[in-house]
Amino acid sequence: MDKIVIWGPNRLEGQVSMSGAKNAALPVLASALLASGPCDISNVPRLKDIETILSLLSHLGVQVDRKSDLIRLNSDSVRCLEAPYDLVNTMRASVLVLGPLVARFKKAKVSLPGGCAIGERPINLHLDALEKLGAKITLDKGYVIAEAEELKGAKICFDTSTVTGTENIMMAAVLARGVTVLENAAKEPEVIDLANALNKMGAFITGAGTDTITIEGVRELKGTSHSVMQDRIEAGTLLLAVAATGGKVEIQNCDPHHLDVVIEKLLSSGVKISTTKNSIFVESDGAIQKMHVQTQPYPGFPTDLQAQMMVLMTQAQGTSLMTESIFENRFNHVAELRRMGAHIMIDGRSAMIEGVKTLSGAPVMATDLRASACLVIAGLLAQGKTEISRVYHLDRGYEQLDQKLEKLGARIERRAS
Ligand code: EPU
Secondary structure, three states, X not given: OOEEEEEEOOOEEEEEEOOEOHHHHHHHXXXXXXXXXXXXXXXXXXXXXXXXXXXXXXXXXXXXXXXXXXXXXXXXXXXXXXXXXXHHHHOHHHHHHHXXXXXXXXXXXXXXXXXXXXXXXXXHHHHHHHHHOOOEEEEEOOEEEEEOOOOEOOEEEOOOOOHHHHHHHHHXXXXXXXXXXXXXXXXXXXXXXHHHHHHHOOOEEEXXXXXXXXXXXXXXXXXXXXXXXXXXXXXXXXXXXXXXXOEEEEEEXXXXXXXXXXXXXXXXOXXXXXXXXXXXXXXXXXXXXXXXXXXXXXXXXXXHHHHHHHHHHXXXXXXXXXXXXXXXXXOHHHHHHHHXXXXXXXXXXXEEEEOOOOOEOOEEEOOOHHHHHHHHHHHHHOEEEEEEEOXXXXXHHOOOHXXXXXXXXXXXXXXXX
């Protein structure tokens, strides 16, 4: 298992280009199950989670050809309709094959994902919505079986905004008979990216990016080409890293509009930021004012940047407040930050972060993807040596983050152990 070693403190300077978005690539790759003929998906990041979805698609019988960041998928050869426990267990987003399989092949058997490090994360909203579309849902020995001779359009109002739930049901509804209306739909940019890909295949989806999405079912979808959107969470992570360590960096190949609320928070805390259509210039001397942040579904502050923002808060003057509203257990990084000298008190879903002069390097352990990014930022600004173990969490969702930081001047090294 690899480790990342960082010698701090560091100042970051230079230019860095963002990769394709993991959370957009996963549903877009799953959507190829719906199309007859080949789908060419480009700008796909090289990540562990992408390997997992490709293994799952291959297991189902999809032909998968990968050339660098371009992946050709042909699902005309699908012969298996079962997503097994060992793959779903590795990555919850495997559940994204449920909607497409039942819509095109009339049946899907998908292992129920269990809880994960950040929360219970049930899929009841996916299943309720599929039932509304006419699927028969049964649970058997840890698997969910969805069957439907034909799905029928319906009005579905999600209780809670769910990103993969909206994506799964959008993919099921594109081949349903009649019109489906999704209310309280997730508005995340990744949902828009998926709708764009599906529309290129011949679907009729309007309203993606708003809380009401309308899908007029069609008889079939055809293969297409689609380039995955850039990763807004990777861009936000870099932005917060520069804000925390101090430095001057141009983050290229990203849509600043996707990070409006994060940029707003940083500007009011004293970080200098300017943007163009597809880049962000960030400059910080590390002097940060305290902040109050609450995670919310898009366009609110993303839960996927909560841990990274919390490291920045350890550097602020005064006491900051972070409230996590999306997941019930997403403060795993706090214990590790405390080991580095952070003063953080947790009260339910909120954390009070008292600014400290500095953090000190220590051996720490990554517990989940975004927590590992938080520890990398902490290691960059801390005095001395930080050794982060279990970095396979980082590799699930960040493409070569250590190399990107090294190019910005960080003293960071990956060690196989
Ligand atoms: N929820 C339910 N029932 C459901 C679905 C969701 O109660 O059927 C609850 C969840 O437990 C959670 C809330 O609704 O409390 C929102 O969860 P959501 O379904 O939106 O999360 P997700 O779709 O499973 C995606 C991202 C996550 C990201 C969240 C929130 C992908 C593959 N994953 O998860 O990304 O944190 O949306 O924005 O898109 C990450 O990349 O590190 C990551 C965890």
